[in-house]
Amino acid sequence: MDFGAAYSADNLAFLLEGFGVTLRLAFLAIVFSFLAGCLIGALRYARIPVLSALLGAAVELVRNLPLLLLIFFARFGLPELGIALPPFWAAITALTVFEAAMIAEIVRSGLGSVEKGLTEAARASGLSYMQTLRHIVLPIGLRRMVPPIVSQFISLLKDTSLTVMISLGEMMHHANIIMGQGPKIVFPILILAAGLYFAVNYGLSLAARRLEARQT
Amino acid sequence: MIDISILTEHLDLYLEGVRHTVLASLLALAGSFAIGTVIAVMRIAPFRALNAAGTVYVEFFRNVPLLLVVYLFYLGLPALGLVLNEFVSGTLGLMVYTSSYIAEAIRAGILSVSRGQMEAARSSGLTYNQAMRYVVLPQAVKIVVPPVTNQFLNLVKNSSILGVIAGLDLMYFGDLINSETYDTISTYAFVALFYLVLTIPLSFASRMLERRLARSG
Numbered sequence: 001m002d003f004g005a006a007y008s009a010d011n012l013a014f015l016l017e018g019f020g021v022t023l024r025l026a027f028l029a030i031v032f033s034f035l036a037g038c039l040i041g042a043l044r045y046a047r048i049p050v051l052s053a054l055l056g057a058a059v060e061l062v063r064n065l066p067l068l069l070l071i072f073f074a075r076f077g078l079p080e081l082g083i084a085l086p087p088f089w090a091a092i093t094a095l096t097v098f099e100a101a102m103i104a105e106i107v108r109s110g111l112g113s114v115e116k117g118l119t120e121a122a123r124a125s126g127l128s129y130m131q132t133l134r135h136i137v138l139p140i141g142l143r144r145m146v147p148p149i150v151s152q153f154i155s156l157l158k159d160t161s162l163t164v165m166i167s168l169g170e171m172m173h174h175a176n177i178i179m180g181q182g183p184k185i186v187f188p189i190l191i192l193a194a195g196l197y198f199a200v201n202y203g204l205s206l207a208a209r210r211l212e213a214r215q216t
Numbered sequence: 217m218i219d220i221s222i223l224t225e226h227l228d229l230y231l232e233g234v235r236h237t238v239l240a241s242l243l244a245l246a247g248s249f250a251i252g253t254v255i256a257v258m259r260i261a262p263f264r265a266l267n268a269a270g271t272v273y274v275e276f277f278r279n280v281p282l283l284l285v286v287y288l289f290y291l292g293l294p295a296l297g298l299v300l301n302e303f304v305s306g307t308l309g310l311m312v313y314t315s316s317y318i319a320e321a322i323r324a325g326i327l328s329v330s331r332g333q334m335e336a337a338r339s340s341g342l343t344y345n346q347a348m349r350y351v352v353l354p355q356a357v358k359i360v361v362p363p364v365t366n367q368f369l370n371l372v373k374n375s376s377i378l379g380v381i382a383g384l385d386l387m388y389f390g391d392l393i394n395s396e397t398y399d400t401i402s403t404y405a406f407v408a409l410f411y412l413v414l415t416i417p418l419s420f421a422s423r424m425l426e427r428r429l430a431r432s433g
Binding site (some may be wrong): 001060061063064065066067068069072073076077080081154158159160161162164165172179183184186187190193194197198201202205 | 275276278279280281282283284287288291292294295296369373374375376377379380387390394399400401404407408411412415416419
């Protein structure tokens with residue numbers, strides 16, 4: 001192992017550049033999948049005939065497939081359908097579809113976990129469906145969704161590493177290139193990459209735990 | 217749009233992939249269950265040093281990507297002089313990564329058994345190990361089964377990581393078939409189909425177990 005050669009200024013700059021792409025990828029996918037997941041979860045909770053069933057089937061389908069397959073499909077399958085996206089956006093598409101299905105389930109079960117008696121009492125005391133949703137179901141349900149959604153965000157940040165298969169320049173792709181310099185620097189580079197992922201994810205999980213403790 | 221001949225002409229390759237995917241998932245499940253149990257008990261045992269070691273293990277592997285763990289086995293070990301083949305290093309990576317999640321599921325299950333149970337068992341003369349084995353663990357299993365089933369579902373999906381390092385799994389053979397047919401959509405639609413055949417029963421089982429165990433309280 002040669003930590004000196006592994007952590008040369010050039011290598012560090014290159015790895016960090018990749019980490020920047022990783023964070024950008026994760027951030028955009030988090031925003032998109034959160035919005036899509038909330039929308040799908042809410043529509044499923046509302047039990048709109050046909051639509052809810054279709055969304056349920058779609059969510060189930062996506063949740064039972066490996067993300068790697070979706071990434072591959074977005075990058076190499078979509079062009080066959082006439083939709084050619086650059087690797088970065090193909091990755092965003094796959095990550096968003098995959099994580100939105102996960103978040104939709106969290107949102108649906110979070111909303112579903114609000115006791116029926118509460119919503120019935122709210123409706124009986126004269127609140128409309130929308131008012132009940134806004135003042136009763138959402139505040140209680142959202143609080144219960146925070147921990148699983150944060151752990152989903154952690155998954156997402158980790159999952160961006162799978163885009164190594166479509167070479168879009170995130171951290172693991174850059175790490176792969178650096179590791180080509182020789183076997184002695186493989187371990188130090190992997191440890192450094194692990195440290196960077198860990199720092200962000202552990203920070204996120206600590207923040208989530210604090211948030212949770214404050215609410216209860 | 218989907219060309220069925222791709223499936224019929226490459227069925228042997230698809231099935232070879234399924235075989236490795238199932239094998240990797242089963243081996244990783246068995247191994248991660250064993251490691252996970254040890255780590256969970258370490259985190260609960262009344263010894264500070266063991267608690268700390270268990271916590272470091274769980275927090276590390278839960279907060280780094282699976283790909284990185286697989287790379288540590290596939291690229292890192294050879295750099296240290298230990299060369300394993302793609303399938304073995306991929307499966308070991310899966311095992312170690314998943315064990316951190318299983319450890320957490322088991323720990324949560326054990327902690328959910330009320331303290332009084334352990335205290336009563338100890339005061340009636342059982343040793344810590346006996347109390348764990350005969351009183352606490354049997355009760356914890358109920359709570360642990362649904363999340364572990366769920367982890368098995370994740371395992372099957374995550375085993376696709378072997379495809380990245382040419383680990384002979386379903387993803388790998390999908391890649392191989394694709395490079396021959398150039399029909400990405402059809403090739404991967406059948407890969408997806410095989411994954412669904414493996415994952416959907418698990419997903420149902422996990423939900424059913426959860427419901428049944430919740431009812432039996």
